[in-house]
Amino acid sequence: MASDGDGRVAPSRPRxxxxxxxxxxxxxxxxxxxxxxxxxxxSGSLREVAKRVGLTPAxxxxxxxxxxxxxxxxxxQRDERVRxxxxxxxxxxxxxxxxxxVAYNQTTRGLTSLYTTVVAEAADPDHPLHDDFAERYRARAEGTAELLRAGQRAGEIAPDIDPEAAARLISAVMDGxxxxxxxxxxxDMTALFDEFVRGYLHPAASPR
Amino acid sequence: MASDGDGRVAPSRPRxxxxxxxxxxxxxxxxxxxxxxxxxxxSGSLREVAKRVGLTPAxxxxxxxxxxxxxxxxxxQRDERVRxxxxxxxxxxxxxxxxxxVAYNQTTRGLTSLYTTVVAEAADPDHPLHDDFAERYRARAEGTAELLRAGQRAGEIAPDIDPEAAARLISAVMDGxxxxxxxxxxxDMTALFDEFVRGYLHPAASPR
Known part of the structure; x- marks a missing residue:
């Protein structure tokens, strides 16, 4: 997702x-x-960045x-700001x-869009960031599953959900x-995410 | 999503x-x-298509x-095959x-990847397919919400979910x-989708 603060795209080496x-x-x-x-x-943004620092896009x-x-x-650098x-x-x-x-991403539309495009392109196994993104999602899923299990022990997360699957689903919903x-x-991303939390992650207050 | 069969990308005019x-x-x-x-x-695929019909990519x-x-x-044309x-x-x-x-998309990895990339690029309001994709998701959400309401009346869908939000969430989960x-x-896309259906869409068999 364009989303979290816990995974990172590997920094590139300065030239x-x-x-x-x-x-x-x-x-x-x-x-x-x-x-x-x-x-x-x-492409418009790339040209504008170049212009603002007095360079051509090339x-x-x-x-x-x-x-x-x-x-x-x-x-x-965006990850750091999200954090x-x-x-x-x-x-x-x-x-x-x-x-x-989710709320933060609504305030930085262009970066959210950039993330979405780069992660889609990274689906290509030959893309230089393919492995980084795969690992980013894997690591986040692992961390999230652990928090979900703790939440289940504390009675804050529905006891019948599968923590590993739920961790992947949280990222999927945020991305989607x-x-x-x-x-x-x-x-309304916020309303959609709230509905997902209410209907899936939270224990029902009363029998459904 | 790369996904459904009910929305369509508008066909282009033959030249x-x-x-x-x-x-x-x-x-x-x-x-x-x-x-x-x-x-x-x-890009590799584009070159290969060109080669197979005896043309250069240009x-x-x-x-x-x-x-x-x-x-x-x-x-x-992929939409038609999914249908x-x-x-x-x-x-x-x-x-x-x-x-x-979901199962079909696993058999056509390259098209699924192409869809994901094109829809990400279409986030740009200047992209020629921006409005088509916005309408595709809107129309699908509407159709899905109607089916969810019918499912609620039939007792097959959890009565407390919001059909409009759930319709968007189904697409979001499939895309994500x-x-x-x-x-x-x-x-495992199939297992993840099943868990989402079980935990969110289906009425609980017993109180959660």
Missing amino acids: GSYPKGQARRQQILDEAVLVFGRSGSM GLLHHFASKEELFAEVLR DAAGEPAEHGLIAQAAAV IQQQWLLDETV | GSYPKGQARRQQILDEAVLVFGRSGSM GLLHHFASKEELFAEVLR DAAGEPAEHGLIAQAAAV IQQQWLLDETV
């Missing part, structure tokens, strides 16, 4: 080690997180090995943290409702 | 009306559905206004049809588990 190149690289990334956070079109990509590497680094905004699941409670991530919201902003 | 051009176009599409259905890499795109148009047409394989929700029952779609399966084929 060259000159302080000036490093500063320029960070300047590009800062602008990219801003511009992608706001904007919709990916010149901008001189600071990264590829467009994929720039996007990976933008998403890594700052929504905290860690273990810290705030799984459901509260997930709901905070995000995709629908990107296509149509009248889709 | 020119010469029977020979039409036949060539269909030949490209037939090969494309085959090659994308099997393969992983999108020559292939001469028969379509753009790569997006080719992909839209491939996905439209042939899984039927209509109203005909076979919502849950059985959705489960059949598909994405995770594309990244990691050890993810």
